[in-house]
Amino acid sequence: MRDRLFIFLTCVLMLLFLASVAENIFSHLESPEQYKEAVVGSGKPGRMLKELLIGIEEAGLKPYEAKYYKVIDE
Amino acid sequence: MSKIKCLLCPTGCELKNGERGKCRVRVNIDGRLQTLVYGKPCAVHVDPIEKKPLFHYLPGTSSLSIATAGCNLHCMYCQNWEISQREPENTRNIDLLPEEVVERAKDADCRTVACTYSDPVIFFEYAAETARLAHERGLLNVWVTALYINPEPLKEAVCFVDAANIDLKGITDKFYKTMSKGTLQPVLDAIKTMKRSGVWVELTNLVVPTYNDTTEDFSKLCDWIVENVGVEVPLHFSRFWPMFQLKNLPPTPEEVLTHAREIAMSKGIHYAYIGNMPGHKGNNTYCPVCKNIVIARRGYMILQYNIIEGRCKVCNHAIPGRWK
Numbered sequence: 342m343r344d345r346l347f348i349f350l351t352c353v354l355m356l357l358f359l360a361s362v363a364e365n366i367f368s369h370l371e372s373p374e375q376y377k378e379a380v381v382g383s384g385k386p387g388r389m390l391k392e393l394l395i396g397i398e399e400a401g402l403k404p405y406e407a408k409y410y411k412v413i414d415e
Numbered sequence: 416m417s418k419i420k421c422l423l424c425p426t427g428c429e430l431k432n433g434e435r436g437k438c439r440v441r442v443n444i445d446g447r448l449q450t451l452v453y454g455k456p457c458a459v460h461v462d463p464i465e466k467k468p469l470f471h472y473l474p475g476t477s478s479l480s481i482a483t484a485g486c487n488l489h490c491m492y493c494q495n496w497e498i499s500q501r502e503p504e505n506t507r508n509i510d511l512l513p514e515e516v517v518e519r520a521k522d523a524d525c526r527t528v529a530c531t532y533s534d535p536v537i538f539f540e541y542a543a544e545t546a547r548l549a550h551e552r553g554l555l556n557v558w559v560t561a562l563y564i565n566p567e568p569l570k571e572a573v574c575f576v577d578a579a580n581i582d583l584k585g586i587t588d589k590f591y592k593t594m595s596k597g598t599l600q601p602v603l604d605a606i607k608t609m610k611r612s613g614v615w616v617e618l619t620n621l622v623v624p625t626y627n628d629t630t631e632d633f634s635k636l637c638d639w640i641v642e643n644v645g646v647e648v649p650l651h652f653s654r655f656w657p658m659f660q661l662k663n664l665p666p667t668p669e670e671v672l673t674h675a676r677e678i679a680m681s682k683g684i685h686y687a688y689i690g691n692m693p694g695h696k697g698n699n700t701y702c703p704v705c706k707n708i709v710i711a712r713r714g715y716m717i718l719q720y721n722i723i724e725g726r727c728k729v730c731n732h733a734i735p736g737r738w739k
Contacts, residue, residue: 390416390433393442397451400504404449407421407441408540409568413429414418415446 417446424487424536424563425601438537439502440485452483453541454513457498457506458532461523465715467531467559468651468690470700471736472578472615474710475717478557479520482532483541484508488561488595490584491660492623499533500659513545517552527578531559539568546575562605563597569605573612578737580651581606583618585627586636594626603639610644615737617649619690622667622675624655633675637682646683647735652676652697653690672697705730 397404416432421441428436430443440452464478484506486499493499498506511519520528528549535542535558546556555577562581564572583606585591588599610616620636622628640648652675654667672689676697679687689697693714700710707729711719721728725738 390444393433393435394444396504397442401508402451402455402503403453404442404444404451405453405540407423407448407450409422409565410419410448411422412417412446413420 417443419443419446419448421448422565423539423568424565425598426487426563435502436487437489438485438487440483440537450538450540451503452485452508452538454511455483455503455508456481456511456516456541457484457503457508458482459509459511459516459519461525462529462531463715464527464529464557465712465717467529467557467580467617468619468653468688469557469578469580469615469617470651470688470710470712471617471649471686471734471738472557473526473555473737473739474720476526477523478527478529479516479523479525480529480531481511481516481545482530482535483538484533485537486534486561487537487563488534488597490595492594492621492655492664493659494621494656495532496659513541513548516545517548517554520549520554521552525554527555527557529557529559531557534560534563536560536562536564536568539572543571543575550575561595561597562602562609564601564605566604566608569608573609573614576609576614578615578617579609580617580619581609583620583636583640585620586632586639590627594623603643607643610648616644617651618644619651619653620675621653621655622672623661624664624667624671628667628671628675630674630678633678634682637679637684640684641682646685648684649686649688650679650684651688651690652679654692656691669695700734702727702730702732702734704732709734 418431421428421436426437432443435442441448441450460480461477462480464473464476484498484501484503530542549556556575558576558579560581584595591597591599652672656666657664676687676689685703689695698712699708702709709721709727722734722738726733
Protein backbone atom coordinates (compact mmCIF):
# COMPACT_ATOMS: atom_id res chain seq x y z
CA MET A 342 0.00 0.00 0.00
CA ARG A 343 2.75 2.32 0.99
CA ASP A 344 4.70 1.39 -2.16
CA ARG A 345 1.70 2.21 -4.36
CA LEU A 346 1.26 5.58 -2.67
CA PHE A 347 4.92 6.32 -3.21
CA ILE A 348 4.70 5.40 -6.90
CA PHE A 349 1.55 7.49 -7.31
CA LEU A 350 3.16 10.57 -5.72
CA THR A 351 6.28 10.11 -7.83
CA CYS A 352 4.17 9.99 -11.00
CA VAL A 353 2.28 13.14 -10.00
CA LEU A 354 5.50 15.01 -9.30
CA MET A 355 7.00 13.81 -12.55
CA LEU A 356 3.95 15.06 -14.48
CA LEU A 357 4.14 18.46 -12.80
CA PHE A 358 7.81 18.72 -13.60
CA LEU A 359 7.23 17.81 -17.27
CA ALA A 360 4.39 20.35 -17.47
CA SER A 361 6.65 23.11 -16.17
CA VAL A 362 9.37 22.17 -18.68
CA ALA A 363 6.81 22.18 -21.49
CA GLU A 364 5.53 25.58 -20.39
CA ASN A 365 9.03 27.04 -20.53
CA ILE A 366 9.73 25.52 -23.93
CA PHE A 367 6.47 26.61 -25.56
CA SER A 368 6.54 30.08 -24.08
CA HIS A 369 10.04 30.47 -25.48
CA LEU A 370 8.83 29.31 -28.89
CA GLU A 371 5.98 31.78 -28.81
CA SER A 372 8.23 34.63 -27.73
CA PRO A 373 9.93 35.50 -31.02
CA GLU A 374 6.56 35.94 -32.73
CA GLN A 375 5.19 37.90 -29.80
CA TYR A 376 8.32 40.05 -29.72
CA LYS A 377 8.21 40.67 -33.44
CA GLU A 378 4.55 41.60 -33.11
CA ALA A 379 5.43 44.03 -30.36
CA VAL A 380 8.31 45.68 -32.22
CA VAL A 381 7.35 45.55 -35.86
CA GLY A 382 3.61 45.76 -35.42
CA SER A 383 0.89 43.55 -36.70
CA GLY A 384 2.92 42.80 -39.82
CA LYS A 385 0.08 44.10 -41.92
CA PRO A 386 1.07 47.54 -43.11
CA GLY A 387 -1.62 49.24 -45.04
CA ARG A 388 -4.36 47.18 -43.47
CA MET A 389 -7.58 48.07 -45.18
CA LEU A 390 -9.42 50.81 -43.32
CA LYS A 391 -12.60 48.82 -43.69
CA GLU A 392 -11.10 45.83 -41.89
CA LEU A 393 -9.85 48.10 -39.13
CA LEU A 394 -13.23 49.71 -38.63
CA ILE A 395 -15.00 46.35 -38.57
CA GLY A 396 -12.53 45.08 -36.00
CA ILE A 397 -12.95 48.17 -33.85
CA GLU A 398 -16.72 47.94 -33.96
CA GLU A 399 -16.73 44.24 -33.15
CA ALA A 400 -14.54 44.92 -30.12
CA GLY A 401 -16.91 47.64 -28.93
CA LEU A 402 -14.31 50.36 -29.32
CA LYS A 403 -15.13 53.91 -30.37
CA PRO A 404 -12.56 56.12 -32.11
CA TYR A 405 -12.03 59.46 -30.40
CA GLU A 406 -10.17 62.40 -31.88
CA ALA A 407 -6.58 62.36 -30.70
CA LYS A 408 -4.33 65.32 -30.09
CA TYR A 409 -0.77 65.95 -31.21
CA TYR A 410 -0.47 64.94 -34.81
CA LYS A 411 -0.03 66.56 -38.19
CA VAL A 412 -0.93 65.76 -41.76
CA ILE A 413 2.23 65.10 -43.77
CA ASP A 414 0.94 63.95 -47.13
CA GLU A 415 -2.44 64.79 -48.67
CA MET B 416 -6.16 59.77 -48.27
CA SER B 417 -3.83 61.75 -45.96
CA LYS B 418 -0.80 60.29 -44.30
CA ILE B 419 -0.30 61.64 -40.79
CA LYS B 420 2.51 61.80 -38.26
CA CYS B 421 1.78 61.30 -34.60
CA LEU B 422 3.53 63.90 -32.43
CA LEU B 423 2.76 62.44 -29.02
CA CYS B 424 5.96 60.54 -28.40
CA PRO B 425 9.50 60.37 -29.85
CA THR B 426 8.59 57.27 -31.88
CA GLY B 427 6.85 59.64 -34.31
CA CYS B 428 4.82 57.02 -36.19
CA GLU B 429 3.87 57.95 -39.73
CA LEU B 430 0.56 56.36 -40.56
CA LYS B 431 -1.24 55.78 -43.81
CA ASN B 432 -5.00 55.60 -43.79
CA GLY B 433 -6.09 52.60 -41.71
CA GLU B 434 -2.67 52.13 -40.08
CA ARG B 435 -2.01 51.88 -36.38
CA GLY B 436 0.85 53.34 -34.37
CA LYS B 437 3.41 51.19 -32.57
CA CYS B 438 1.56 51.93 -29.34
CA ARG B 439 -1.34 49.93 -30.87
CA VAL B 440 -4.03 52.36 -29.77
CA ARG B 441 -3.76 55.33 -32.14
CA VAL B 442 -4.95 54.93 -35.71
CA ASN B 443 -5.27 57.01 -38.85
CA ILE B 444 -8.91 57.11 -39.93
CA ASP B 445 -9.44 59.20 -43.05
CA GLY B 446 -6.52 61.49 -42.35
CA ARG B 447 -7.32 62.06 -38.67
CA LEU B 448 -5.55 60.49 -35.74
CA GLN B 449 -7.96 58.68 -33.47
CA THR B 450 -7.42 56.99 -30.14
CA LEU B 451 -9.23 53.71 -29.59
CA VAL B 452 -9.03 53.70 -25.80
CA TYR B 453 -10.80 56.85 -24.66
CA GLY B 454 -13.09 55.76 -21.83
CA LYS B 455 -12.07 52.11 -22.31
CA PRO B 456 -9.79 50.98 -19.51
CA CYS B 457 -8.85 47.34 -19.23
CA ALA B 458 -7.66 47.67 -15.64
CA VAL B 459 -9.37 49.51 -12.78
CA HIS B 460 -8.25 48.91 -9.18
CA VAL B 461 -8.00 50.64 -5.85
CA ASP B 462 -4.35 50.43 -4.77
CA PRO B 463 -2.38 51.74 -1.83
CA ILE B 464 -0.40 54.71 -3.11
CA GLU B 465 2.79 53.01 -1.93
CA LYS B 466 2.31 50.48 -4.74
CA LYS B 467 3.00 53.02 -7.46
CA PRO B 468 5.55 53.31 -5.74
CA LEU B 469 5.12 56.71 -4.15
CA PHE B 470 6.58 56.84 -0.64
CA HIS B 471 6.57 60.59 -0.06
CA TYR B 472 3.09 61.45 -1.32
CA LEU B 473 -0.03 61.08 0.82
CA PRO B 474 1.21 57.93 2.57
CA GLY B 475 -1.40 55.45 3.69
CA THR B 476 -4.02 56.67 1.21
CA SER B 477 -5.72 54.83 -1.62
CA SER B 478 -5.45 55.58 -5.32
CA LEU B 479 -8.06 54.71 -7.95
CA SER B 480 -5.80 53.24 -10.63
CA ILE B 481 -6.66 52.87 -14.30
CA ALA B 482 -4.96 51.69 -17.45
CA THR B 483 -5.82 50.97 -21.06
CA ALA B 484 -4.22 48.54 -23.47
CA GLY B 485 -1.08 49.50 -25.33
CA CYS B 486 2.28 51.14 -24.71
CA ASN B 487 4.75 53.13 -26.75
CA LEU B 488 7.67 51.09 -25.42
CA HIS B 489 8.15 47.35 -25.75
CA CYS B 490 10.18 46.26 -22.76
CA MET B 491 11.29 42.65 -22.89
CA TYR B 492 10.68 42.31 -19.16
CA CYS B 493 7.39 44.21 -18.93
CA GLN B 494 5.58 43.25 -15.76
CA ASN B 495 2.25 44.28 -17.31
CA TRP B 496 2.80 42.88 -20.81
CA GLU B 497 -0.59 41.24 -20.95
CA ILE B 498 -2.16 44.65 -21.38
CA SER B 499 0.72 46.81 -22.55
CA GLN B 500 1.73 44.61 -25.47
CA ARG B 501 -1.78 43.96 -26.74
CA GLU B 502 -4.14 45.79 -29.04
CA PRO B 503 -7.31 47.04 -27.30
CA GLU B 504 -9.32 44.62 -29.47
CA ASN B 505 -7.62 41.85 -27.51
CA THR B 506 -8.08 43.08 -23.94
CA ARG B 507 -11.15 42.98 -21.74
CA ASN B 508 -12.20 46.61 -21.62
CA ILE B 509 -14.97 48.28 -19.69
CA ASP B 510 -16.83 51.51 -20.38
CA LEU B 511 -15.68 54.10 -17.88
CA LEU B 512 -15.82 57.70 -18.92
CA PRO B 513 -13.62 60.25 -17.16
CA GLU B 514 -16.43 61.49 -14.93
CA GLU B 515 -17.17 57.89 -13.94
CA VAL B 516 -13.53 57.33 -13.01
CA VAL B 517 -13.66 60.29 -10.67
CA GLU B 518 -16.98 59.15 -9.23
CA ARG B 519 -15.49 55.72 -8.47
CA ALA B 520 -12.49 57.33 -6.83
CA LYS B 521 -14.72 59.43 -4.60
CA ASP B 522 -16.91 56.42 -3.70
CA ALA B 523 -13.82 54.45 -2.71
CA ASP B 524 -12.46 57.32 -0.57
CA CYS B 525 -9.41 57.67 -2.74
CA ARG B 526 -7.34 60.85 -2.54
CA THR B 527 -5.81 60.34 -5.98
CA VAL B 528 -6.53 58.99 -9.43
CA ALA B 529 -3.54 57.15 -10.87
CA CYS B 530 -2.91 56.43 -14.54
CA THR B 531 -0.64 53.44 -14.39
CA TYR B 532 0.08 49.76 -15.27
CA SER B 533 0.56 50.36 -19.05
CA ASP B 534 1.47 54.02 -19.68
CA PRO B 535 -0.70 57.15 -19.50
CA VAL B 536 1.25 58.74 -22.36
CA ILE B 537 -0.59 56.52 -24.82
CA PHE B 538 -4.02 57.20 -23.37
CA PHE B 539 -3.21 60.87 -23.10
CA GLU B 540 -6.62 62.32 -23.98
CA TYR B 541 -8.42 60.05 -21.51
CA ALA B 542 -5.86 60.78 -18.79
CA ALA B 543 -6.06 64.52 -19.41
CA GLU B 544 -9.84 64.81 -19.21
CA THR B 545 -9.97 62.51 -16.18
CA ALA B 546 -7.35 64.65 -14.48
CA ARG B 547 -9.24 67.84 -15.18
CA LEU B 548 -12.41 66.44 -13.62
CA ALA B 549 -10.47 64.97 -10.72
CA HIS B 550 -9.14 68.41 -9.85
CA GLU B 551 -12.64 69.85 -10.01
CA ARG B 552 -13.74 67.28 -7.45
CA GLY B 553 -10.78 67.88 -5.13
CA LEU B 554 -8.71 64.85 -6.09
CA LEU B 555 -5.06 64.76 -7.10
CA ASN B 556 -3.53 63.05 -10.13
CA VAL B 557 -0.73 60.54 -10.29
CA TRP B 558 1.10 59.20 -13.32
CA VAL B 559 3.16 56.03 -13.29
CA THR B 560 5.01 56.28 -16.55
CA ALA B 561 8.14 55.70 -18.59
CA LEU B 562 7.65 59.33 -19.70
CA TYR B 563 8.56 58.61 -23.31
CA ILE B 564 6.79 61.74 -24.50
CA ASN B 565 7.45 64.77 -26.68
CA PRO B 566 7.93 68.23 -25.15
CA GLU B 567 4.61 69.71 -26.33
CA PRO B 568 2.27 67.15 -24.77
CA LEU B 569 4.52 67.08 -21.71
CA LYS B 570 3.98 70.82 -21.31
CA GLU B 571 0.26 70.09 -21.09
CA ALA B 572 0.68 67.08 -18.82
CA VAL B 573 2.62 68.94 -16.12
CA CYS B 574 -0.39 71.22 -15.69
CA PHE B 575 -2.58 68.37 -14.45
CA VAL B 576 -0.19 65.74 -13.06
CA ASP B 577 0.47 66.32 -9.36
CA ALA B 578 2.81 63.41 -8.66
CA ALA B 579 4.61 60.92 -10.81
CA ASN B 580 6.63 57.79 -10.47
CA ILE B 581 8.87 57.72 -13.51
CA ASP B 582 10.77 54.70 -14.80
CA LEU B 583 14.39 55.47 -15.41
CA LYS B 584 14.95 52.04 -16.93
CA GLY B 585 18.66 52.39 -17.59
CA ILE B 586 21.30 55.04 -18.12
CA THR B 587 22.51 54.07 -21.58
CA ASP B 588 20.89 54.51 -24.95
CA LYS B 589 21.95 50.94 -25.76
CA PHE B 590 19.80 49.65 -22.88
CA TYR B 591 16.76 51.59 -24.04
CA LYS B 592 17.19 50.44 -27.64
CA THR B 593 17.89 46.80 -26.80
CA MET B 594 15.42 46.29 -24.01
CA SER B 595 12.59 48.73 -24.74
CA LYS B 596 12.89 49.75 -28.39
CA GLY B 597 13.15 53.39 -27.34
CA THR B 598 15.85 55.98 -26.73
CA LEU B 599 17.24 57.46 -23.55
CA GLN B 600 17.59 61.21 -24.09
CA PRO B 601 13.87 62.09 -24.41
CA VAL B 602 13.27 60.39 -21.07
CA LEU B 603 16.07 62.30 -19.35
CA ASP B 604 14.80 65.59 -20.77
CA ALA B 605 11.23 64.81 -19.73
CA ILE B 606 12.23 63.92 -16.18
CA LYS B 607 14.02 67.25 -15.79
CA THR B 608 11.03 69.12 -17.23
CA MET B 609 8.58 67.39 -14.94
CA LYS B 610 10.72 68.05 -11.88
CA ARG B 611 11.23 71.70 -12.75
CA SER B 612 7.47 72.11 -13.25
CA GLY B 613 6.76 71.37 -9.60
CA VAL B 614 5.32 67.87 -10.04
CA TRP B 615 6.29 65.61 -7.15
CA VAL B 616 8.68 63.08 -8.74
CA GLU B 617 9.96 59.72 -7.59
CA LEU B 618 12.09 57.53 -9.84
CA THR B 619 12.14 53.77 -10.29
CA ASN B 620 14.91 51.66 -11.74
CA LEU B 621 13.93 48.03 -12.33
CA VAL B 622 17.14 46.06 -11.90
CA VAL B 623 17.33 43.32 -14.55
CA PRO B 624 20.05 40.70 -13.95
CA THR B 625 22.88 40.88 -16.51
CA TYR B 626 21.39 43.92 -18.28
CA ASN B 627 21.59 46.94 -15.94
CA ASP B 628 22.88 45.56 -12.66
CA THR B 629 26.56 46.54 -12.58
CA THR B 630 28.23 48.97 -10.19
CA GLU B 631 28.93 51.20 -13.18
CA ASP B 632 25.25 51.23 -14.16
CA PHE B 633 24.17 52.20 -10.66
CA SER B 634 26.90 54.84 -10.33
CA LYS B 635 26.11 56.53 -13.63
CA LEU B 636 22.38 56.47 -12.89
CA CYS B 637 22.87 58.04 -9.47
CA ASP B 638 25.34 60.62 -10.80
CA TRP B 639 22.77 61.75 -13.35
CA ILE B 640 20.06 62.00 -10.72
CA VAL B 641 22.24 64.00 -8.32
CA GLU B 642 23.35 66.41 -11.06
CA ASN B 643 20.02 66.90 -12.78
CA VAL B 644 17.14 66.49 -10.36
CA GLY B 645 18.80 66.55 -6.96
CA VAL B 646 19.53 64.36 -3.96
CA GLU B 647 16.06 64.69 -2.46
CA VAL B 648 14.26 62.87 -5.30
CA PRO B 649 13.37 59.41 -3.98
CA LEU B 650 14.85 56.55 -5.98
CA HIS B 651 13.36 53.05 -5.94
CA PHE B 652 15.43 50.07 -7.03
CA SER B 653 12.89 47.48 -7.91
CA ARG B 654 13.33 43.73 -8.03
CA PHE B 655 12.81 42.09 -11.43
CA TRP B 656 10.63 38.99 -11.70
CA PRO B 657 10.95 36.71 -14.73
CA MET B 658 8.29 37.85 -17.14
CA PHE B 659 7.32 38.07 -20.82
CA GLN B 660 10.47 37.78 -22.94
CA LEU B 661 12.87 37.25 -20.05
CA LYS B 662 11.50 34.22 -18.29
CA ASN B 663 14.94 32.64 -18.51
CA LEU B 664 16.48 35.07 -16.04
CA PRO B 665 16.36 34.71 -12.26
CA PRO B 666 14.77 37.33 -10.00
CA THR B 667 17.17 40.09 -8.99
CA PRO B 668 19.26 38.88 -6.04
CA GLU B 669 18.78 40.74 -2.78
CA GLU B 670 22.48 41.54 -2.48
CA VAL B 671 22.43 43.32 -5.87
CA LEU B 672 19.56 45.55 -4.78
CA THR B 673 21.25 46.22 -1.44
CA HIS B 674 24.43 47.14 -3.31
CA ALA B 675 22.51 49.50 -5.61
CA ARG B 676 20.97 51.23 -2.61
CA GLU B 677 24.36 51.58 -0.94
CA ILE B 678 25.81 53.18 -4.05
CA ALA B 679 22.89 55.62 -4.19
CA MET B 680 23.41 56.63 -0.58
CA SER B 681 27.16 56.96 -1.06
CA LYS B 682 26.44 59.38 -3.92
CA GLY B 683 24.39 61.48 -1.54
CA ILE B 684 20.87 60.43 -2.55
CA HIS B 685 18.81 60.87 0.60
CA TYR B 686 15.97 58.47 -0.06
CA ALA B 687 16.92 55.21 -1.76
CA TYR B 688 14.47 52.34 -1.55
CA ILE B 689 14.19 48.68 -2.46
CA GLY B 690 10.95 47.59 -4.12
CA ASN B 691 9.28 44.18 -4.53
CA MET B 692 11.15 42.88 -1.48
CA PRO B 693 8.97 43.14 1.62
CA GLY B 694 10.88 43.12 4.89
CA HIS B 695 14.04 44.73 3.53
CA LYS B 696 15.23 47.77 5.48
CA GLY B 697 15.17 49.57 2.13
CA ASN B 698 11.37 49.70 2.46
CA ASN B 699 11.76 52.32 5.21
CA THR B 700 12.27 56.06 5.09
CA TYR B 701 15.17 57.31 7.19
CA CYS B 702 15.84 60.88 8.20
CA PRO B 703 18.99 61.89 6.27
CA VAL B 704 20.20 63.92 9.26
CA CYS B 705 19.59 61.88 12.41
CA LYS B 706 19.21 58.53 10.57
CA ASN B 707 16.15 57.51 12.57
CA ILE B 708 13.27 55.76 10.84
CA VAL B 709 10.59 58.31 9.93
CA ILE B 710 8.34 55.80 8.16
CA ALA B 711 8.63 52.06 8.73
CA ARG B 712 6.98 49.90 6.08
CA ARG B 713 6.56 46.29 5.23
CA GLY B 714 5.75 46.18 1.54
CA TYR B 715 2.94 48.70 1.10
CA MET B 716 1.89 48.72 4.75
CA ILE B 717 2.94 51.48 7.10
CA LEU B 718 4.10 50.14 10.45
CA GLN B 719 5.36 53.36 12.04
CA TYR B 720 4.89 57.01 11.11
CA ASN B 721 7.23 59.54 12.73
CA ILE B 722 6.64 62.65 10.66
CA ILE B 723 5.02 65.70 12.24
CA GLU B 724 4.06 68.61 10.00
CA GLY B 725 6.39 67.25 7.34
CA ARG B 726 9.37 67.03 9.70
CA CYS B 727 11.32 64.30 11.41
CA LYS B 728 9.82 63.72 14.85
CA VAL B 729 13.29 63.35 16.39
CA CYS B 730 15.42 66.12 14.88
CA ASN B 731 12.82 68.30 13.11
CA HIS B 732 14.55 68.03 9.72
CA ALA B 733 12.13 68.73 6.84
CA ILE B 734 11.35 65.55 4.90
CA PRO B 735 10.36 66.44 1.33
CA GLY B 736 7.01 65.23 0.06
CA ARG B 737 3.32 65.83 0.47
CA TRP B 738 2.23 64.35 3.76
CA LYS B 739 -1.43 65.34 3.90
